[in-house]
Amino acid sequence: MSGGMIGFLGFALALGLIALGFPVAVAMAVVGVGGFWLLNGWTGAAFILGSSPFEAIFPYSLSVVPLFVMMGVFAARAGLSRSLFDMVNSFLGHVRGGLAVTAVGACALFGAICGSSLATVATMGRVAIPEMKRHGYADSLSSASIAAGGTLGVLIPPSILLVIYGILTQTSIGQLFIGAIIPGVLGAVLYGLAIVVRVRMAPHLAPPVARSTWAMRLRSIGRVWGVALLFALVIGGIYLGWFSPTEAAAVGAVGAFVLAVISRELTRQALKESVRETAALTGMIFFILIGASLFNYFLETTGLPAALIRLIEESGLGPTAVLVLIMLFYIVLGCFMDAMSMILLTVPFLAPVAAALGFDMVWFGILIVTVAEIGLITPPIGMNLFVVQATQPGLSQRVVVQGILPFILADVVRLVILASFPILALWLPSKMF
Amino acid sequence: MTRILAPLRALVGAAAVAGVLAYAAAALLTVADVVGRQISMPVPGVVDLVQLCVLGGAWLVIPYAFLTGAHVGVDLVVDSFPPPVRRTLRIAASLAAVVLLALVLRQSWEAFGMQLMFGDRSQQLGIPILWYWVPLLAGVALSIVASLLTIIDGIKPTVQESAA
Amino acid sequence: GTAAAQTTLKVSHYLPPVHGIHTDFIVPWTEQVTACTNGEIQFEIFPGGTQLGNVAKQQEQVLAGVVDIAHGLHGIPRGRFPRTSLIELPFLTDDAGAASETLWELYPDHLAPEYKGLKVLALHAHNGGLIHTSDKKVETMDDLKGLRLRTPSPAVSAMLTALGATPQGLPPGEVYENIQKTVIDGTVFPWDPVKSFGLNEVLKYHLDAGAYTVPFFFVMNERKYEGLSDTAKTCIDEASGAALVAKFGDWWDKWDAAGRQEAEAAGHTITALSPEERQRWRDALKPVTEAYIAETAKQVDDAQAIYDAMRAKLAEKGQQ
Ligand code: NA
Numbered sequence: 075m076s077g078g079m080i081g082f083l084g085f086a087l088a089l090g091l092i093a094l095g096f097p098v099a100v101a102m103a104v105v106g107v108g109g110f111w112l113l114n115g116w117t118g119a120a121f122i123l124g125s126s127p128f129e130a131i132f133p134y135s136l137s138v139v140p141l142f143v144m145m146g147v148f149a150a151r152a153g154l155s156r157s158l159f160d161m162v163n164s165f166l167g168h169v170r171g172g173l174a175v176t177a178v179g180a181c182a183l184f185g186a187i188c189g190s191s192l193a194t195v196a197t198m199g200r201v202a203i204p205e206m207k208r209h210g211y212a213d214s215l216s217s218a219s220i221a222a223g224g225t226l227g228v229l230i231p232p233s234i235l236l237v238i239y240g241i242l243t244q245t246s247i248g249q250l251f252i253g254a255i256i257p258g259v260l261g262a263v264l265y266g267l268a269i270v271v272r273v274r275m276a277p278h279l280a281p282p283v284a285r286s287t288w289a290m291r292l293r294s295i296g297r298v299w300g301v302a303l304l305f306a307l308v309i310g311g312i313y314l315g316w317f318s319p320t321e322a323a324a325v326g327a328v329g330a331f332v333l334a335v336i337s338r339e340l341t342r343q344a345l346k347e348s349v350r351e352t353a354a355l356t357g358m359i360f361f362i363l364i365g366a367s368l369f370n371y372f373l374e375t376t377g378l379p380a381a382l383i384r385l386i387e388e389s390g391l392g393p394t395a396v397l398v399l400i401m402l403f404y405i406v407l408g409c410f411m412d413a414m415s416m417i418l419l420t421v422p423f424l425a426p427v428a429a430a431l432g433f434d435m436v437w438f439g440i441l442i443v444t445v446a447e448i449g450l451i452t453p454p455i456g457m458n459l460f461v462v463q464a465t466q467p468g469l470s471q472r473v474v475v476q477g478i479l480p481f482i483l484a485d486v487v488r489l490v491i492l493a494s495f496p497i498l499a500l501w502l503p504s505k506m507f
Numbered sequence: 508m509t510r511i512l513a514p515l516r517a518l519v520g521a522a523a524v525a526g527v528l529a530y531a532a533a534a535l536l537t538v539a540d541v542v543g544r545q546i547s548m549p550v551p552g553v554v555d556l557v558q559l560c561v562l563g564g565a566w567l568v569i570p571y572a573f574l575t576g577a578h579v580g581v582d583l584v585v586d587s588f589p590p591p592v593r594r595t596l597r598i599a600a601s602l603a604a605v606v607l608l609a610l611v612l613r614q615s616w617e618a619f620g621m622q623l624m625f626g627d628r629s630q631q632l633g634i635p636i637l638w639y640w641v642p643l644l645a646g647v648a649l650s651i652v653a654s655l656l657t658i659i660d661g662i663k664p665t666v667q668e669s670a671a
Numbered sequence: 672g673t674a675a676a677q678t679t680l681k682v683s684h685y686l687p688p689v690h691g692i693h694t695d696f697i698v699p700w701t702e703q704v705t706a707c708t709n710g711e712i713q714f715e716i717f718p719g720g721t722q723l724g725n726v727a728k729q730q731e732q733v734l735a736g737v738v739d740i741a742h743g744l745h746g747i748p749r750g751r752f753p754r755t756s757l758i759e760l761p762f763l764t765d766d767a768g769a770a771s772e773t774l775w776e777l778y779p780d781h782l783a784p785e786y787k788g789l790k791v792l793a794l795h796a797h798n799g800g801l802i803h804t805s806d807k808k809v810e811t812m813d814d815l816k817g818l819r820l821r822t823p824s825p826a827v828s829a830m831l832t833a834l835g836a837t838p839q840g841l842p843p844g845e846v847y848e849n850i851q852k853t854v855i856d857g858t859v860f861p862w863d864p865v866k867s868f869g870l871n872e873v874l875k876y877h878l879d880a881g882a883y884t885v886p887f888f889f890v891m892n893e894r895k896y897e898g899l900s901d902t903a904k905t906c907i908d909e910a911s912g913a914a915l916v917a918k919f920g921d922w923w924d925k926w927d928a929a930g931r932q933e934a935e936a937a938g939h940t941i942t943a944l945s946p947e948e949r950q951r952w953r954d955a956l957k958p959v960t961e962a963y964i965a966e967t968a969k970q971v972d973d974a975q976a977i978y979d980a981m982r983a984k985l986a987e988k989g990q991q
């Protein structure tokens with residue numbers, strides 16, 4: 075049996091276990107270790123078992139995950155997010171779906187600073203979903219808005235994925251950053267449209283509230299100074315060069331804690347629950363990273379990704395057909411891998427193919443990062459879907475998946491637009507460099 | 508039974524608190540460095556310290572995620588199965604996790620021994636590698652305990668059902 | 672004809688597949704061995720970015736037999752190759768060719784004890800590193816005062832501290848954003864990674880200090896090597912050792928030239944350390960060197976002798 079075949083079977087087996095209700099991380103880890111054992115003997119399996127639990131968590135850039143989660147948990151406990159959503163609601167509450175559109179915008183903004191989809195979803199899910207629920211929004215709409223919104227941040231600089239792509243392909247990181255802005259904003263606008271259309275079709279998903287008076291609005295503005303201060307500090311600090319995006323997570327966590335203390339809402343009980351939430355949510359994310367690392371060891375040695383890319387390369391198809399195949403390939407691969415692993419694993423093989431077809435490498439990089447993120451929200455297995463589920467005890471995966479379809483359609487529209495009009499990614503860089 | 512199990516649950520909970528405190532330490536150290544470097548008093552080797560706190564913190568909270576069933580899965584198919592089948596599958600998944608974690612514990616112990624033999628230390632401050640591995644190994648061991656606890660919890664309803 | 676049974680060897684390294692280490696060195700090396708053995712030995716390469724491309728795991732992977740051959744940095748994790756790492760001490764050498772040959776010539780008598788279980792195929796070291804900064808031009812020791820600089824190794828950290836700068840450990844992939852956000856003022860690197868990490872976009876000044884180097888290993892699992900056919904062993908030996916080591920001087924010059932040309936094209940200021948200033952730095956760094964050797968001597972009795980042997984060899988090659 076060829077390595078590629080074993081790779082396919084491994085995919086199928088992991089999918090089967092997950093369908094049978096195995097936790098995603100456990101299914102990936104079991105198949106990864108078992109498959110690696112089969113292909114490389116016990117020595118190989120022994121090595122990855124002793125290596126992944128350390129190395130998958132060790133990278134410094136991952137420190138944003140627990141710290142931004144803490145920021146989200148404290149912000150929610152302190153009532154910061156409540157006051158924010160009350161304010162938004164006073165302005166937009168009479169517009170159907172207005173809160174969900176705002177949540178997507180907030181995700182894009184937050185993702186822009188944090189750079190990690192998982193951390194964005196974990197943080198904003200904790201902050202925004204209970205608030206939308208309080209205003210009568212259906213779980214399917216609110217959870218899907220957050221899962222989808224979490225994918226937007228990677229395109230808005232700074233973006234660690236674009237840095238990695240730039241290093242792997244020797245493309246200007248500055249041009250990638252600038253070029254990604256319009257596609258990122260386009261993504262947010264299309265998600266907003268998806269919400270508006272969806273809610274028009276099914277109005278019960280987002281009940282409107284009575285239009286607020288200006289007095290109520292002003293009062294609600296008066297209450298959001300805490301959140302405003304926190305966001306201004308975190309975002310402003312990065313742009314003023316006080317701290318790096320990675321360090322911003324720590325500033326945000328400490329800032330949210332201080333605000334929670336000042337607000338006097340951080341009772342002993344609330345503190346206990348904050349600790350519990352942080353522990354459960356980050357424990358689950360980190361264990362998924364370990365499971366994914368074990369699975370990726372296996373996938374890599376099967377040679378499956380490389381074989382699929384060779385298939386694309388040797389197909390003799392034209393640029394458009396190849397581009398479509400590459401997109402499909404990423405969406406399928408996105409079932410199992412986080413965007414970072416996918417890019418590290420495939421871009422070295424794909425970049426020469428793209429260059430040979432005469433693709434502009436800045437445009438191609440932005441497309442690749444966009445499509446790699448879409449894999450995070452496509453069922454049956456999308457990391458963002460799982461993380462958003464984990465932020466709400468009792469939320470079922472079925473409900474999340476029910477709500478995600480309009481957003482996937484919006485992404486397909488975005489890909490078609492970006493693929494058809496490279497100018498959207500290339501116009502800003504041409505003005506700046 | 509509960510007399511043996513309650514302290515184990517409490518231990519997993521205490522580890523989770525320690526883990527979150529480690530995260531808090533990472534946050535405070537980073538903020539101290541951000542402020543400190545404005546006045547030429549940066550925290551030396553802050554990256555090393557943050558990595559230690561995050562790695563240690565992560566492994567101390569992972570058992571709690573096992574205990575509380577925070578690990579996400581797909582309920583689309585399973586929901587249509589009858590309850591006894593669902594329970595059996597849940598127990599099978601927990602058993603798979605126990606076997607996996609036992610192998611992880613054994614091989615992590617080996618890897619730790621090897622790095623100890625090499626005398627490994629952190630890149631900038633030279634923190635002994637022991638500091639990283641102790642929370643990791645404790646976390647793996649506690650995750651096994653937590654998974655076993657969930658298996659016991661999973662069996663219990665069956666007993667009640669048969670009694671009813 | 673009847674072909675001999677094929678063996679596939681796994682090779683791993685931590686650099687991206689666009690890097691010269693991959694394209695100029697490792698891929699041609701594997702092709703040479705495959706051709707020499709008439710196809711008996713095949714290779715599968717795992718570059719940086721793959722799971723097996725973790726910089727900190729290269730030596731362990733070979734020892735554990737997960738891969739057969741690996742190229743890695745002696746300094747990560749730190750302290751595993753105390754003998755070889757003495758080459759990192761300030762102002763020993765600024766020339767990749769001389770440094771690489773020196774390591775290889777000292778290997779049998781002085782460095783061998785720290786390569787147990789490994790068949791050493793080559794050792795090499797990069798050209799003298801520079802101090803690159805974004806906003807603050809550095810020409811003298813006084814200019815370094817208070818600057819936050821990313822450093823690659825404990826030896827370089829000690830050097831920067833002694834010169835008045837603040838060393839900051841940081842993964843190479845994070846250097847770009849930290850310089851861009853002015854969290855650090857610059858970085859210590861040879862020219863080559865400045866280009867591969869895209870750093871010329873955020874840097875403006877480059878001080879050619881030629882103050883330090885960093886060593887690299889290219890090693891094979893010893894048992895695996897012993898188990899190969901005689902033809903395979905001969906072919907690997909022919910492609911490796913002194914013949915391979917001799918190529919690194921030109922290779923590093925080529926890889927570094929690309930980074931320097933990029934900086935020149937962007938109109939950056941490139942300064943060389945003046946001879947008087949160089950002497951000032953040397954004097955200031957003497958205690959650092961002595962302390963580092965004394966520290967190494969706790970693990971390696973003949974640390975001083977190895978350092979002296981390195982100096983003598985390098986002097987023969989016209990260094991210092
Ligand atoms: Na971003």
Ligand code: NA
Pocket residue numbers: 405408409410448449450451452453454455456457
């Ligand atoms: Na997916």
